[in-house]
Amino acid sequence: MSLAVAAALIPAVSNAGTDANTNTNTKQIDSKGYDNQSYYDNLLSVIAPPHSQLSIWAQDLSTDAILYQHNADTLLLPASTQKLLTAVAAMRVLGEEFSFATQFSTKGRLSHGVLTGDLYLSFSGDPTLTTDDLRAMLKSLKDAGIHTVKGNLLLVGQAKEQTRAPGWVWDDLGICYAAPVSSFIVNQNCVKGQLKPKLASNAGQLNFPRYLPIKVSTTAVFDKTQQEPFCELNLARLPDNHYHISGCYPGDKPLNLAIAVDDPALYAKEMLTRMLKSAHIKMSGQVAIAHRTPIGLKPLVTHKSERLEALLRTMLLDSDNLIADSLFKAVGAHYYKVPESFHAGARAVKTILEADGIDLSHSQIIDGSGLSRYNLISARQLAEVLGLMAKDEKLRPLIELLPVAGVSGTLNYKRGFHQPPLMNKVSAKTGSMQGVDNLAGYLSLGTSHQLLFVVMENGQSQKSKKQSPAPFSALFLQSLLDNQGQTVKSQGNEDEDKKNNPKTLTAQ
Numbered sequence: 001m002s003l004a005v006a007a008a009l010i011p012a013v014s015n016a017g018t019d020a021n022t023n024t025n026t027k028q029i030d031s032k033g034y035d036n037q038s039y040y041d042n043l044l045s046v047i048a049p050p051h052s053q054l055s056i057w058a059q060d061l062s063t064d065a066i067l068y069q070h071n072a073d074t075l076l077l078p079a080s081t082q083k084l085l086t087a088v089a090a091m092r093v094l095g096e097e098f099s100f101a102t103q104f105s106t107k108g109r110l111s112h113g114v115l116t117g118d119l120y121l122s123f124s125g126d127p128t129l130t131t132d133d134l135r136a137m138l139k140s141l142k143d144a145g146i147h148t149v150k151g152n153l154l155l156v157g158q159a160k161e162q163t164r165a166p167g168w169v170w171d172d173l174g175i176c177y178a179a180p181v182s183s184f185i186v187n188q189n190c191v192k193g194q195l196k197p198k199l200a201s202n203a204g205q206l207n208f209p210r211y212l213p214i215k216v217s218t219t220a221v222f223d224k225t226q227q228e229p230f231c232e233l234n235l236a237r238l239p240d241n242h243y244h245i246s247g248c249y250p251g252d253k254p255l256n257l258a259i260a261v262d263d264p265a266l267y268a269k270e271m272l273t274r275m276l277k278s279a280h281i282k283m284s285g286q287v288a289i290a291h292r293t294p295i296g297l298k299p300l301v302t303h304k305s306e307r308l309e310a311l312l313r314t315m316l317l318d319s320d321n322l323i324a325d326s327l328f329k330a331v332g333a334h335y336y337k338v339p340e341s342f343h344a345g346a347r348a349v350k351t352i353l354e355a356d357g358i359d360l361s362h363s364q365i366i367d368g369s370g371l372s373r374y375n376l377i378s379a380r381q382l383a384e385v386l387g388l389m390a391k392d393e394k395l396r397p398l399i400e401l402l403p404v405a406g407v408s409g410t411l412n413y414k415r416g417f418h419q420p421p422l423m424n425k426v427s428a429k430t431g432s433m434q435g436v437d438n439l440a441g442y443l444s445l446g447t448s449h450q451l452l453f454v455v456m457e458n459g460q461s462q463k464s465k466k467q468s469p470a471p472f473s474a475l476f477l478q479s480l481l482d483n484q485g486q487t488v489k490s491q492g493n494e495d496e497d498k499k500n501n502p503k504t505l506t507a508q
Contacts, residue, residue, distance in 0.1 A: 040067075043476075049460065049464050052461070052472070053074070053076060054071060054455075054457055055071040055072060055454070056069065056070040056456070056476065057382070057452075058451060058454075059387070059452045060451055061450045062450070072378060072379045074378060074379075075363065075364070076438075076456045076458045077373065079432055079436045080321075080370040080438075081377075081429050081431035081438045081440045081454075082375055083315055083369065084389075084429050085349055085353060086315075086324050088352070088395060089352045089353065090327045090330075092352050093331050093334050094334060099305045101303070101305075102121070102122065102124060102303045103121070103122045104119060104300040105298060105299045105300055106118065106119050106120060107297055108149075114146075114147075114149075115148065115149045115150065116150045118151040118153075118285070119149050119151060119154070120290070121154070121155050122156040123155065123184050123268070125182065125184075126185060126305045127326040128323070129187075131186060134271075134275060134303075135278075135279070137301045139279065141281065141301055142279060144300065147282065149281065149282065149283050149284065150284045151284065153272065153285070154289070155184065156290045156293055157183030157265060157289065158291065161182060163180035163182045163264065164178070166374055167375070168367075168372055169373060173262075174243065174260055175259070175260055176188065176190035179260040180260065180264050182264035186267065186268050189260060189261040190261065191208065191259050193207055194206070194207040194255065194256055197222035202224060203221055204218050204222055206245075211274065213271055215241065215243070218246070219246045220233055220245045220246055221247075222250075222251065224251070228250070230248075235259070239263075240266060241263050269287050269288070269289060273287045311327065315327070316398070317408055317410070321369035324367075324370075325345075325367055325368045328345040328346075328349065328367060329368070331348050331349060331368075332346070335348035350365050353385065357388075358381065358385060360377075362378075370433075379454040382456075383440075383454050386441065386452050399442065402429055402441055403427070403428065403430065404424060405418065405422045405425060405428075406422070407423075414430065414474075415470055415471055416470030416478075422474060426441060426443055426477060435459055436458050437460050440454040440456075443477055443480060451480065455472065457472055457473070
Protein backbone atom coordinates (compact mmCIF):
# COMPACT_ATOMS: atom_id res chain seq x y z
CA MET A 1 0.00 0.00 0.00
CA SER A 2 1.45 3.37 -0.97
CA LEU A 3 1.33 6.31 1.41
CA ALA A 4 -1.06 8.13 -0.89
CA VAL A 5 -3.51 5.22 -0.78
CA ALA A 6 -3.04 4.91 2.98
CA ALA A 7 -3.82 8.58 3.48
CA ALA A 8 -7.02 8.25 1.44
CA LEU A 9 -8.21 5.50 3.76
CA ILE A 10 -7.64 7.44 7.00
CA PRO A 11 -10.92 8.03 8.85
CA ALA A 12 -12.06 11.58 9.36
CA VAL A 13 -10.17 13.30 12.16
CA SER A 14 -12.02 13.60 15.43
CA ASN A 15 -11.18 15.64 18.52
CA ALA A 16 -13.30 13.42 20.72
CA GLY A 17 -10.44 11.50 22.34
CA THR A 18 -7.30 9.45 21.97
CA ASP A 19 -6.22 5.85 22.26
CA ALA A 20 -5.33 4.90 25.81
CA ASN A 21 -2.13 3.29 24.53
CA THR A 22 -0.69 6.60 23.33
CA ASN A 23 0.45 7.54 26.87
CA THR A 24 -0.30 11.19 26.21
CA ASN A 25 -1.56 13.81 28.64
CA THR A 26 -2.08 16.67 26.22
CA LYS A 27 -3.09 17.07 22.60
CA GLN A 28 -1.24 19.27 20.16
CA ILE A 29 -3.95 21.37 18.49
CA ASP A 30 -3.17 24.05 15.94
CA SER A 31 -4.89 27.41 15.47
CA LYS A 32 -7.76 25.76 13.58
CA GLY A 33 -8.43 23.16 16.25
CA TYR A 34 -6.58 20.46 14.35
CA ASP A 35 -5.60 17.54 16.59
CA ASN A 36 -2.24 15.96 15.68
CA GLN A 37 -2.70 13.09 18.12
CA SER A 38 -5.96 11.94 16.56
CA TYR A 39 -4.64 12.44 13.06
CA TYR A 40 -1.68 10.14 13.63
CA ASP A 41 -3.75 7.64 15.62
CA ASN A 42 -6.02 7.35 12.59
CA LEU A 43 -2.99 7.10 10.30
CA LEU A 44 -1.57 4.25 12.37
CA SER A 45 -4.84 2.35 12.09
CA VAL A 46 -4.12 2.17 8.35
CA ILE A 47 -0.33 1.85 7.99
CA ALA A 48 0.77 0.17 11.23
CA PRO A 49 2.13 -3.38 10.80
CA PRO A 50 -0.57 -5.64 12.27
CA HIS A 51 1.78 -7.97 14.15
CA SER A 52 4.38 -5.53 15.50
CA GLN A 53 4.76 -3.59 18.73
CA LEU A 54 5.21 0.12 18.03
CA SER A 55 6.58 2.96 20.11
CA ILE A 56 6.71 6.44 18.56
CA TRP A 57 7.75 9.94 19.51
CA ALA A 58 7.73 13.08 17.33
CA GLN A 59 8.68 16.54 18.56
CA ASP A 60 9.28 19.96 17.04
CA LEU A 61 12.75 21.14 18.08
CA SER A 62 11.88 24.76 17.35
CA THR A 63 9.05 24.90 19.88
CA ASP A 64 9.61 21.69 21.92
CA ALA A 65 5.99 20.83 21.12
CA ILE A 66 5.25 17.11 21.16
CA LEU A 67 3.60 16.38 17.83
CA TYR A 68 2.78 12.76 18.54
CA GLN A 69 3.49 9.96 20.97
CA HIS A 70 2.37 6.36 20.95
CA ASN A 71 3.36 3.81 23.60
CA ALA A 72 6.18 6.22 24.37
CA ASP A 73 7.07 4.59 27.70
CA THR A 74 6.94 0.98 26.53
CA LEU A 75 10.35 -0.66 26.87
CA LEU A 76 11.52 -2.31 23.65
CA LEU A 77 14.71 -3.69 22.14
CA PRO A 78 16.73 -0.71 20.86
CA ALA A 79 19.09 -2.71 18.60
CA SER A 80 21.69 -0.30 17.18
CA THR A 81 19.89 2.86 18.27
CA GLN A 82 21.64 1.96 21.55
CA LYS A 83 24.77 3.42 19.94
CA LEU A 84 23.33 6.92 20.48
CA LEU A 85 23.71 6.42 24.24
CA THR A 86 27.24 5.09 23.76
CA ALA A 87 28.20 8.10 21.62
CA VAL A 88 26.95 10.63 24.18
CA ALA A 89 28.69 8.88 27.08
CA ALA A 90 31.95 8.60 25.13
CA MET A 91 31.90 12.31 24.31
CA ARG A 92 31.28 13.15 27.96
CA VAL A 93 33.94 10.89 29.50
CA LEU A 94 36.63 10.09 26.95
CA GLY A 95 36.90 13.51 25.30
CA GLU A 96 37.69 14.48 21.72
CA GLU A 97 41.43 13.75 22.05
CA PHE A 98 40.85 10.11 23.04
CA SER A 99 42.41 7.36 20.96
CA PHE A 100 43.41 3.73 21.48
CA ALA A 101 47.16 3.12 21.76
CA THR A 102 49.20 0.00 20.94
CA GLN A 103 52.82 0.19 22.08
CA PHE A 104 56.13 -1.68 21.94
CA SER A 105 58.28 -1.09 25.03
CA THR A 106 61.19 -2.66 26.89
CA LYS A 107 63.53 -2.48 29.88
CA GLY A 108 66.28 -4.13 27.88
CA ARG A 109 69.51 -2.76 26.42
CA LEU A 110 70.08 -2.20 22.73
CA SER A 111 73.58 -2.70 21.41
CA HIS A 112 74.66 -3.29 17.80
CA GLY A 113 71.14 -4.24 16.69
CA VAL A 114 70.59 -6.70 19.56
CA LEU A 115 67.98 -5.98 22.21
CA THR A 116 68.84 -7.88 25.38
CA GLY A 117 65.71 -8.27 27.47
CA ASP A 118 62.02 -8.88 26.96
CA LEU A 119 60.02 -6.88 24.44
CA TYR A 120 56.46 -5.92 25.39
CA LEU A 121 53.57 -5.19 23.04
CA SER A 122 50.69 -3.63 24.99
CA PHE A 123 47.23 -3.90 23.45
CA SER A 124 44.43 -1.53 24.47
CA GLY A 125 41.44 -3.01 22.65
CA ASP A 126 41.82 -0.85 19.54
CA PRO A 127 38.89 -1.98 17.34
CA THR A 128 40.60 -0.55 14.24
CA LEU A 129 44.06 -2.15 14.64
CA THR A 130 45.11 -4.10 11.55
CA THR A 131 47.96 -6.35 10.49
CA ASP A 132 49.19 -3.46 8.32
CA ASP A 133 49.48 -1.33 11.48
CA LEU A 134 51.44 -4.09 13.23
CA ARG A 135 53.73 -4.53 10.22
CA ALA A 136 54.42 -0.78 10.25
CA MET A 137 55.27 -0.98 13.95
CA LEU A 138 57.66 -3.88 13.34
CA LYS A 139 59.28 -1.94 10.50
CA SER A 140 59.78 0.99 12.87
CA LEU A 141 61.53 -1.36 15.31
CA LYS A 142 63.76 -2.54 12.49
CA ASP A 143 64.42 1.05 11.41
CA ALA A 144 65.41 1.83 15.01
CA GLY A 145 68.16 -0.76 14.65
CA ILE A 146 66.56 -3.79 16.30
CA HIS A 147 67.04 -6.99 14.34
CA THR A 148 67.47 -9.48 17.21
CA VAL A 149 65.71 -9.80 20.55
CA LYS A 150 67.43 -11.87 23.24
CA GLY A 151 64.29 -12.40 25.25
CA ASN A 152 60.56 -12.93 24.85
CA LEU A 153 57.88 -10.95 23.09
CA LEU A 154 55.10 -10.53 25.65
CA LEU A 155 51.68 -9.48 24.36
CA VAL A 156 50.00 -7.59 27.18
CA GLY A 157 46.24 -7.52 27.61
CA GLN A 158 43.62 -7.61 30.32
CA ALA A 159 43.28 -10.80 32.36
CA LYS A 160 39.96 -12.67 32.63
CA GLU A 161 38.25 -10.17 30.38
CA GLN A 162 34.58 -10.24 29.45
CA THR A 163 34.61 -10.43 25.66
CA ARG A 164 30.88 -10.90 25.05
CA ALA A 165 27.95 -9.21 26.75
CA PRO A 166 25.04 -11.02 28.41
CA GLY A 167 22.15 -11.50 26.02
CA TRP A 168 24.18 -11.90 22.83
CA VAL A 169 22.45 -14.52 20.72
CA TRP A 170 24.37 -17.80 20.83
CA ASP A 171 24.18 -18.52 17.12
CA ASP A 172 25.53 -15.02 16.31
CA LEU A 173 28.79 -15.59 18.19
CA GLY A 174 30.61 -17.12 15.24
CA ILE A 175 29.75 -14.21 12.94
CA CYS A 176 31.91 -11.10 12.60
CA TYR A 177 29.29 -8.56 13.63
CA ALA A 178 29.40 -10.26 17.05
CA ALA A 179 33.20 -10.60 17.23
CA PRO A 180 34.62 -10.76 20.78
CA VAL A 181 35.47 -7.41 22.37
CA SER A 182 38.94 -7.98 23.76
CA SER A 183 42.17 -6.18 24.60
CA PHE A 184 43.55 -8.20 21.71
CA ILE A 185 41.93 -7.08 18.47
CA VAL A 186 43.55 -7.59 15.08
CA ASN A 187 41.61 -7.04 11.85
CA GLN A 188 38.39 -6.65 13.84
CA ASN A 189 38.86 -10.21 15.17
CA CYS A 190 37.32 -11.35 11.91
CA VAL A 191 38.53 -13.73 9.20
CA LYS A 192 37.03 -13.81 5.73
CA GLY A 193 36.91 -16.60 3.20
CA GLN A 194 34.61 -18.47 0.88
CA LEU A 195 32.72 -21.75 0.66
CA LYS A 196 32.18 -22.85 -2.92
CA PRO A 197 30.92 -26.00 -4.63
CA LYS A 198 33.22 -28.39 -6.40
CA LEU A 199 32.62 -28.65 -10.14
CA ALA A 200 32.10 -32.38 -10.31
CA SER A 201 30.10 -32.94 -7.14
CA ASN A 202 27.89 -31.29 -4.52
CA ALA A 203 30.72 -31.22 -1.97
CA GLY A 204 31.83 -27.85 -0.65
CA GLN A 205 35.41 -26.60 -0.54
CA LEU A 206 36.92 -23.76 1.48
CA ASN A 207 39.08 -20.87 0.39
CA PHE A 208 40.77 -18.94 3.22
CA PRO A 209 44.10 -17.05 3.16
CA ARG A 210 46.82 -19.49 4.21
CA TYR A 211 48.64 -16.94 6.38
CA LEU A 212 45.72 -16.68 8.82
CA PRO A 213 46.41 -18.59 12.07
CA ILE A 214 43.09 -20.42 12.13
CA LYS A 215 41.79 -23.78 11.03
CA VAL A 216 38.52 -24.16 9.14
CA SER A 217 37.19 -27.53 7.98
CA THR A 218 33.98 -28.52 6.24
CA THR A 219 31.70 -31.42 5.38
CA ALA A 220 29.08 -29.06 3.93
CA VAL A 221 27.38 -29.83 0.63
CA PHE A 222 25.60 -27.67 -1.95
CA ASP A 223 22.02 -28.40 -3.01
CA LYS A 224 22.63 -27.21 -6.57
CA THR A 225 19.11 -27.97 -7.78
CA GLN A 226 17.48 -26.68 -4.57
CA GLN A 227 15.38 -29.79 -4.12
CA GLU A 228 16.12 -30.45 -0.43
CA PRO A 229 13.18 -29.43 1.83
CA PHE A 230 15.51 -28.71 4.77
CA CYS A 231 18.85 -27.21 3.83
CA GLU A 232 20.90 -25.05 6.19
CA LEU A 233 24.51 -24.54 7.23
CA ASN A 234 25.92 -24.95 10.73
CA LEU A 235 29.09 -23.44 12.17
CA ALA A 236 30.75 -25.20 15.11
CA ARG A 237 33.26 -23.21 17.17
CA LEU A 238 35.94 -25.58 18.45
CA PRO A 239 38.98 -24.99 20.72
CA ASP A 240 42.07 -23.12 19.50
CA ASN A 241 40.30 -21.12 16.79
CA HIS A 242 39.19 -24.20 14.92
CA TYR A 243 35.86 -24.02 13.09
CA HIS A 244 33.86 -26.68 11.30
CA ILE A 245 31.13 -25.95 8.75
CA SER A 246 28.57 -28.68 8.14
CA GLY A 247 25.12 -29.04 6.65
CA CYS A 248 23.72 -27.90 3.36
CA TYR A 249 23.59 -24.69 1.32
CA PRO A 250 20.89 -24.17 -1.36
CA GLY A 251 22.17 -23.14 -4.80
CA ASP A 252 25.38 -23.41 -6.78
CA LYS A 253 26.98 -20.02 -6.12
CA PRO A 254 29.97 -19.45 -3.81
CA LEU A 255 29.12 -18.20 -0.32
CA ASN A 256 31.25 -15.48 1.29
CA LEU A 257 32.10 -16.20 4.92
CA ALA A 258 33.02 -13.83 7.75
CA ILE A 259 33.92 -15.79 10.88
CA ALA A 260 34.56 -14.21 14.28
CA VAL A 261 37.82 -15.15 15.98
CA ASP A 262 36.86 -17.12 19.08
CA ASP A 263 40.14 -16.78 21.03
CA PRO A 264 41.56 -13.30 20.33
CA ALA A 265 44.65 -13.71 22.54
CA LEU A 266 45.71 -16.91 20.77
CA TYR A 267 44.99 -15.34 17.39
CA ALA A 268 47.17 -12.31 18.21
CA LYS A 269 49.95 -14.53 19.56
CA GLU A 270 50.11 -16.75 16.48
CA MET A 271 49.74 -13.77 14.14
CA LEU A 272 52.70 -11.94 15.77
CA THR A 273 54.81 -15.12 15.68
CA ARG A 274 54.38 -15.24 11.90
CA MET A 275 54.82 -11.52 11.44
CA LEU A 276 58.15 -11.47 13.31
CA LYS A 277 59.53 -14.00 10.86
CA SER A 278 58.29 -11.96 7.89
CA ALA A 279 59.88 -8.84 9.36
CA HIS A 280 63.20 -10.72 9.76
CA ILE A 281 63.43 -9.95 13.46
CA LYS A 282 65.05 -12.86 15.31
CA MET A 283 63.65 -13.85 18.69
CA SER A 284 65.56 -16.11 21.08
CA GLY A 285 62.59 -16.53 23.40
CA GLN A 286 58.88 -17.12 22.89
CA VAL A 287 55.86 -15.06 21.95
CA ALA A 288 53.60 -15.28 24.99
CA ILE A 289 50.59 -13.63 26.64
CA ALA A 290 51.03 -11.43 29.73
CA HIS A 291 48.59 -9.43 31.83
CA ARG A 292 50.82 -6.83 33.41
CA THR A 293 53.94 -4.84 32.63
CA PRO A 294 56.91 -4.11 34.91
CA ILE A 295 57.66 -0.61 36.15
CA GLY A 296 60.22 1.37 34.21
CA LEU A 297 59.44 0.33 30.65
CA LYS A 298 60.78 2.58 27.90
CA PRO A 299 58.45 3.18 24.92
CA LEU A 300 59.89 2.20 21.57
CA VAL A 301 57.08 2.41 19.00
CA THR A 302 53.50 3.59 19.51
CA HIS A 303 50.54 3.29 17.15
CA LYS A 304 47.43 5.34 17.85
CA SER A 305 43.97 4.89 16.39
CA GLU A 306 42.05 7.80 14.95
CA ARG A 307 40.65 10.15 17.55
CA LEU A 308 37.21 9.85 19.09
CA GLU A 309 35.22 11.79 16.50
CA ALA A 310 36.48 9.60 13.65
CA LEU A 311 35.75 6.45 15.68
CA LEU A 312 32.23 7.69 16.41
CA ARG A 313 31.71 8.58 12.76
CA THR A 314 32.42 5.00 11.68
CA MET A 315 30.41 3.62 14.58
CA LEU A 316 27.29 5.66 13.72
CA LEU A 317 27.54 5.64 9.92
CA ASP A 318 28.33 1.94 9.52
CA SER A 319 26.73 0.79 12.79
CA ASP A 320 30.05 -0.77 13.79
CA ASN A 321 29.41 -3.05 16.77
CA LEU A 322 33.05 -3.65 17.67
CA ILE A 323 33.84 0.07 17.90
CA ALA A 324 30.67 0.66 19.92
CA ASP A 325 31.41 -2.02 22.50
CA SER A 326 35.12 -1.16 22.69
CA LEU A 327 34.19 2.47 23.48
CA PHE A 328 31.46 1.29 25.86
CA LYS A 329 33.98 -0.73 27.89
CA ALA A 330 36.51 2.13 27.73
CA VAL A 331 33.89 4.52 29.16
CA GLY A 332 33.36 2.24 32.16
CA ALA A 333 37.09 1.82 32.75
CA HIS A 334 37.77 5.57 32.54
CA TYR A 335 34.77 6.57 34.63
CA TYR A 336 35.31 4.14 37.50
CA LYS A 337 39.10 3.57 37.14
CA VAL A 338 38.59 -0.20 36.95
CA PRO A 339 39.44 -2.90 34.38
CA GLU A 340 37.24 -2.87 31.32
CA SER A 341 33.97 -4.80 31.43
CA PHE A 342 30.45 -4.59 30.05
CA HIS A 343 29.13 -4.29 33.59
CA ALA A 344 31.21 -1.19 34.35
CA GLY A 345 30.36 0.29 30.95
CA ALA A 346 26.63 -0.20 31.52
CA ARG A 347 26.68 1.42 34.94
CA ALA A 348 28.81 4.32 33.71
CA VAL A 349 26.62 5.08 30.65
CA LYS A 350 23.48 5.08 32.78
CA THR A 351 25.06 7.32 35.44
CA ILE A 352 26.45 9.76 32.87
CA LEU A 353 23.15 10.15 31.01
CA GLU A 354 21.11 10.48 34.19
CA ALA A 355 23.47 13.28 35.27
CA ASP A 356 22.41 15.00 32.03
CA GLY A 357 18.77 14.81 33.12
CA ILE A 358 17.72 11.72 31.16
CA ASP A 359 15.41 9.45 33.13
CA LEU A 360 16.65 5.89 32.60
CA SER A 361 15.10 4.48 35.77
CA HIS A 362 13.25 1.64 34.04
CA SER A 363 15.66 1.06 31.16
CA GLN A 364 18.11 -1.82 30.90
CA ILE A 365 21.54 -1.11 29.44
CA ILE A 366 23.72 -4.15 28.81
CA ASP A 367 26.12 -3.27 25.98
CA GLY A 368 27.11 -0.37 23.76
CA SER A 369 26.25 -1.85 20.37
CA GLY A 370 22.65 -2.96 20.93
CA LEU A 371 23.46 -6.59 20.12
CA SER A 372 22.20 -7.83 23.48
CA ARG A 373 18.62 -9.02 23.59
CA TYR A 374 18.55 -7.89 27.23
CA ASN A 375 18.73 -4.18 26.36
CA LEU A 376 15.45 -2.34 26.95
CA ILE A 377 14.68 1.32 26.32
CA SER A 378 11.65 3.45 25.47
CA ALA A 379 10.98 5.90 22.66
CA ARG A 380 10.71 8.71 25.21
CA GLN A 381 14.18 7.91 26.59
CA LEU A 382 15.73 7.81 23.12
CA ALA A 383 13.99 11.11 22.35
CA GLU A 384 15.56 12.65 25.47
CA VAL A 385 19.00 11.55 24.24
CA LEU A 386 18.33 13.09 20.82
CA GLY A 387 17.06 16.27 22.47
CA LEU A 388 20.24 16.49 24.54
CA MET A 389 22.36 16.08 21.40
CA ALA A 390 20.45 18.89 19.68
CA LYS A 391 20.69 21.36 22.55
CA ASP A 392 24.16 20.75 24.01
CA GLU A 393 26.91 22.48 22.01
CA LYS A 394 29.49 19.86 22.98
CA LEU A 395 27.24 17.03 21.77
CA ARG A 396 25.79 18.71 18.69
CA PRO A 397 28.64 17.48 16.42
CA LEU A 398 27.24 13.98 16.87
CA ILE A 399 24.28 14.92 14.67
CA GLU A 400 26.67 15.53 11.76
CA LEU A 401 27.98 11.97 12.16
CA LEU A 402 24.60 10.30 11.68
CA PRO A 403 23.67 8.51 8.44
CA VAL A 404 21.76 10.69 5.96
CA ALA A 405 18.90 9.23 3.94
CA GLY A 406 20.03 8.30 0.43
CA VAL A 407 23.47 9.78 1.04
CA SER A 408 25.53 7.92 3.63
CA GLY A 409 25.91 5.02 6.00
CA THR A 410 23.12 2.59 6.79
CA LEU A 411 20.54 4.98 5.32
CA ASN A 412 22.27 5.19 1.95
CA TYR A 413 20.27 2.40 0.35
CA LYS A 414 17.56 1.68 2.92
CA ARG A 415 14.18 1.11 1.31
CA GLY A 416 11.96 4.17 1.41
CA PHE A 417 14.85 6.50 2.26
CA HIS A 418 17.07 6.62 -0.83
CA GLN A 419 14.61 8.62 -2.90
CA PRO A 420 12.33 11.66 -2.41
CA PRO A 421 10.63 12.82 -0.30
CA LEU A 422 12.83 11.52 2.55
CA MET A 423 16.14 11.52 0.70
CA ASN A 424 18.55 14.03 2.25
CA LYS A 425 15.93 15.09 4.83
CA VAL A 426 16.48 12.40 7.46
CA SER A 427 19.59 12.11 9.66
CA ALA A 428 19.13 9.15 11.96
CA LYS A 429 20.53 6.04 13.61
CA THR A 430 19.13 2.78 12.35
CA GLY A 431 18.54 -0.19 14.64
CA SER A 432 17.90 -3.54 12.98
CA MET A 433 18.11 -7.16 14.04
CA GLN A 434 15.84 -10.19 13.73
CA GLY A 435 12.32 -8.91 14.41
CA VAL A 436 13.45 -5.33 15.08
CA ASP A 437 13.44 -2.25 12.82
CA ASN A 438 14.03 1.04 14.66
CA LEU A 439 14.98 4.54 13.59
CA ALA A 440 15.83 7.54 15.77
CA GLY A 441 17.00 10.94 14.61
CA TYR A 442 15.97 14.17 12.94
CA LEU A 443 13.68 15.17 10.06
CA SER A 444 14.51 18.43 8.31
CA LEU A 445 11.65 20.71 7.26
CA GLY A 446 13.98 23.51 6.16
CA THR A 447 17.32 25.10 6.84
CA SER A 448 16.51 25.89 10.48
CA HIS A 449 13.43 23.78 11.24
CA GLN A 450 13.88 20.22 12.47
CA LEU A 451 11.69 17.58 13.99
CA LEU A 452 13.01 14.99 16.40
CA PHE A 453 11.59 11.51 16.02
CA VAL A 454 11.85 7.97 17.34
CA VAL A 455 10.12 5.05 15.59
CA MET A 456 10.55 1.65 17.28
CA GLU A 457 9.14 -1.51 15.77
CA ASN A 458 9.63 -4.81 17.61
CA GLY A 459 8.17 -8.24 16.90
CA GLN A 460 8.41 -7.60 13.18
CA SER A 461 7.07 -10.37 10.98
CA GLN A 462 9.43 -11.32 8.17
CA LYS A 463 6.43 -12.00 5.94
CA SER A 464 4.95 -8.55 6.62
CA LYS A 465 8.35 -6.96 6.05
CA LYS A 466 8.63 -8.52 2.59
CA GLN A 467 5.06 -7.60 1.63
CA SER A 468 5.28 -3.98 2.78
CA PRO A 469 6.10 -1.42 0.04
CA ALA A 470 8.36 0.43 2.49
CA PRO A 471 9.42 0.19 6.14
CA PHE A 472 6.83 1.48 8.59
CA SER A 473 9.31 4.18 9.70
CA ALA A 474 9.44 5.53 6.13
CA LEU A 475 5.64 5.61 5.83
CA PHE A 476 5.29 7.39 9.16
CA LEU A 477 8.01 9.96 8.42
CA GLN A 478 6.53 10.72 5.00
CA SER A 479 3.20 11.43 6.69
CA LEU A 480 4.96 13.54 9.31
CA LEU A 481 6.71 15.50 6.59
CA ASP A 482 3.52 15.99 4.57
CA ASN A 483 1.41 16.96 7.57
CA GLN A 484 3.92 19.45 8.93
CA GLY A 485 4.37 20.93 5.46
CA GLN A 486 0.63 21.47 5.19
CA THR A 487 0.56 23.00 8.67
CA VAL A 488 3.37 25.42 7.80
CA LYS A 489 1.62 26.32 4.54
CA SER A 490 -1.66 26.87 6.37
CA GLN A 491 -0.01 29.12 8.92
CA GLY A 492 1.68 31.03 6.13
CA ASN A 493 -1.69 31.61 4.45
CA GLU A 494 -3.15 32.84 7.75
CA ASP A 495 -0.30 35.30 8.16
CA GLU A 496 -0.86 36.55 4.62
CA ASP A 497 -4.59 36.94 5.32
CA LYS A 498 -3.80 39.01 8.40
CA LYS A 499 -1.75 41.40 6.31
CA ASN A 500 -4.35 41.71 3.57
CA ASN A 501 -7.50 41.74 5.73
CA PRO A 502 -6.55 43.10 9.13
CA LYS A 503 -10.06 44.37 10.06
CA THR A 504 -11.79 41.12 9.13
CA LEU A 505 -9.32 39.10 11.17
CA THR A 506 -9.68 41.45 14.13
CA ALA A 507 -13.44 41.01 14.05
CA GLN A 508 -12.97 37.21 14.19
